Amino acid sequence: MNNSPIGIFDSGIGGITIFNSIKKLLPNEDVIYFSDNLHSPYGNKSIKTIKELSFKNTRWLLDKGCKIIVVACNTVTTNSISDLRNSFNFPFIGIEPAIKSAAIKTKTGKIGILATKGTLSSSLFNSTSNDYASNIEIIEKNGDGLVQLIENGIFEGVEIERLLHKYLDSMIGKKIDHLVLGCTHYPFLNKILSKILPNTIKIIDSGEAVAKQTKALINKHKINKESNQGNYSFYCNGDSSSLNKILDKKYEINII
Numbered sequence: 447m448n449n450s451p452i453g454i455f456d457s458g459i460g461g462i463t464i465f466n467s468i469k470k471l472l473p474n475e476d477v478i479y480f481s482d483n484l485h486s487p488y489g490n491k492s493i494k495t496i497k498e499l500s501f502k503n504t505r506w507l508l509d510k511g512c513k514i515i516v517v518a519c520n521t522v523t524t525n526s527i528s529d530l531r532n533s534f535n536f537p538f539i540g541i542e543p544a545i546k547s548a549a550i551k552t553k554t555g556k557i558g559i560l561a562t563k564g565t566l567s568s569s570l571f572n573s574t575s576n577d578y579a580s581n582i583e584i585i586e587k588n589g590d591g592l593v594q595l596i597e598n599g600i601f602e603g604v605e606i607e608r609l610l611h612k613y614l615d616s617m618i619g620k621k622i623d624h625l626v627l628g629c630t631h632y633p634f635l636n637k638i639l640s641k642i643l644p645n646t647i648k649i650i651d652s653g654e655a656v657a658k659q660t661k662a663l664i665n666k667h668k669i670n671k672e673s674n675q676g677n678y679s680f681y682c683n684g685d686s687s688s689l690n691k692i693l694d695k696k697y698e699i700n701i702i
C-alpha cells in the first residue's frame with residue numbers, strides 16, 4: 447500500500463495545477479493522473495452526469511491500485527464527494543473554492559468568486575458560503591467558456607481577455623480585494639489575470655491547501671512512500687495536445 451500511487455483526476459488539465467503542488471510537497475510519492483477530457487467540460491453538466499463520471503474515474507484509478515484519490519475538480523467535489531465517500535470505503539481529498547480563506551483576509555468585506563455553474567449552484571458551495579462568509583459580500587461569476595479555451599491550450603489572447611473582462615469588470619468596480627479561483631483550470635490564467643486585475647486584488651486558489659491535506663491524510667493512514675523520487679504517469683481519454691503543451695516533455699502521456 448505504501449508504495450502505491452496517489453490518484454488524481456479532473457475533467458482535463460485543470461488538476462495539473464494540483465498535481466504540481468502535490469509534487470512539490472510530496473516529491474517521493476508516485477502519482478497517476480487521469481484527465482477525463484473526453485467529457486470536458488463538467489461545469490455545465492447535470493449533477494447526475496457529474497456523479498456518474500466521478501464514479502467512473504474513481505473506479506478507473508482504483509483499478510490502477512491507487513492508495514488515495516485526489517478529486518482535483520471543484521465541480522466534482524462540490525456535487526459528488528459525499529456520494530464518493532459514502533460509496534467507496536476509501537480516502538478521498540476534494541477541492542472547494544477557498545471562500546473561508548478569502549473571508550478571513552478581506553479588508554473591503556467584498557470578495558469575488560470565479561467558478562463553474564456546477565460549483566456555484568451546488569449545495570456544498572452554498573452552505574460553505576453561509577457558514578464562513580455570511581457577513582461579507584460575495585460576487586459570484588460563472589466562468590462559462592474559459593475551461594473550453596484552456597482545454598484547447600489557450601491561456602491568453604483576445605478571446606480569453608474578452609471573457610475575463612466580462613466576468614471580472616463588475617467585481618473590480620465593486621472593489622473586491624480577493625478573487626477566489628474556484629476551478630482548477632483557472633490558475634493557468636494567472637499571467638493574464640494579473641494584467642487585468644488591479645494590484646489591490648489578490649488571487650487565491652486552493653492548490654497548496656489540497657497538497658497539505660493530501661500529505662496529512664497520507665500521514666494519518668501511515669501510507670507514506672519511504673524513499674526515491676516519485677514516478678508520474680499521465681492518462682487521458684481524449685486529445686492529448688493540451689497535456690502535452692503543459693507537461694515536461696520527459697513525461698509520457700497515455701491515451702486510453
Ligand code: DGL
Nearest residue numbers: 460487488489520521630
Ligand atoms: N477543473 C474543474 C473544476 O475545478 C472542472 C471544470 C469543467 O470541466 O468545467 O471545476
